[in-house]
Amino acid sequence: MEKRTFLKTSLLLGVAAATSSFLESCKNAAKSATSGTVAPTLPPPKLRRTTPFELPKLTYDTAALEPHIDKMTMEIHHGRHHQAYVNNLNDAVKNTVYADYELDDIVARVTTSDADKKIRNNAGGHWNHTFFWQIMTPPAGGGGAPGGQLATAINAQFGSFDKLKEDFNNAAKGVFGSGWAWLCVGKDKGLFVSTTPNQDNPLMLTITKQVGTPILGLDVWEHAYYLKYQNKRPDYVTAFWNVINWKEVELRYEKALFG
Numbered sequence: 001m002e003k004r005t006f007l008k009t010s011l012l013l014g015v016a017a018a019t020s021s022f023l024e025s026c027k028n029a030a031k032s033a034t035s036g037t038v039a040p041t042l043p044p045p046k047l048r049r050t051t052p053f054e055l056p057k058l059t060y061d062t063a064a065l066e067p068h069i070d071k072m073t074m075e076i077h078h079g080r081h082h083q084a085y086v087n088n089l090n091d092a093v094k095n096t097v098y099a100d101y102e103l104d105d106i107v108a109r110v111t112t113s114d115a116d117k118k119i120r121n122n123a124g125g126h127w128n129h130t131f132f133w134q135i136m137t138p139p140a141g142g143g144g145a146p147g148g149q150l151a152t153a154i155n156a157q158f159g160s161f162d163k164l165k166e167d168f169n170n171a172a173k174g175v176f177g178s179g180w181a182w183l184c185v186g187k188d189k190g191l192f193v194s195t196t197p198n199q200d201n202p203l204m205l206t207i208t209k210q211v212g213t214p215i216l217g218l219d220v221w222e223h224a225y226y227l228k229y230q231n232k233r234p235d236y237v238t239a240f241w242n243v244i245n246w247k248e249v250e251l252r253y254e255k256a257l258f259g
């Protein structure tokens with residue numbers, strides 16, 4: 001190679017290398033700019049959390065939902081899975097903009113960025129399970145049908161309670177892999193059934209396809225039913241209706257309607 005050609009080639013290669021490292025640094029800058037960003041439509045929350053997240057206690061015994069949801073599943077689901085979401089969330093929020101946010105504020109603001117991934121999964125996991133334990137109750141006082149304004153709204157929107165059950169069951173059975181089925185109150189105060197993958201939920205403003213306030217939800221991860229139902233998810237979905245705490249669901253409906 002002639003000296004001149006060599007110099008020219010070296011120069012071009014140098015420019016190329018410099019350009020590529022410039023592009024790389026732009027990409028990295030863009031990445032770090034999106035990490036921990038908050039949804040632009042929401043102002044920073046005013047309430048600040050001063051203590052770590054904790055596993056909430058169940059208000060009923062782990063065997064209390066039997067025969068519909070077995071004791072061992074409840075022990076592992078609450079004591080190990082939910083505890084892990086809590087521990088991982090406490091770890092994930094350290095040194096981020098979410099470090100002292102309340103759970104609802106994190107869930108509303110968390111983004112799809114890679115940097116938010118661990119927070120998204122574990123804040124969702126903590127929120128979803130805390131909610132799930134509350135909307136269930138032992139079968140002696142659970143199940144049946146909703147009353148009050150919720151019953152009226154269900155009949156008006158779905159035609160009947162049975163039709164809502166059918167829609168919800170189909171949604172729950174249709175989740176591919178791990179996720180949740182929901183009954184929500186939308187922005188227009190109407191009810192809708194939806195699903196989310198993994199630990200996402202309808203309150204994640206920048207993530208969910210249909211934003212709403214969940215009033216009923218069912219965990220269809222295999223860890224929620226596999227010990228008792230194995231691959232028969234439909235049987236678990238059917239059994240769930242026996243342990244729904246309709247009083248709690250009705251309260252959540254009214255709060256979402258007027259709140």
Ligand code: MN3
Pocket residue numbers: 077081129219221223224
């Ligand atoms: Mn679960």
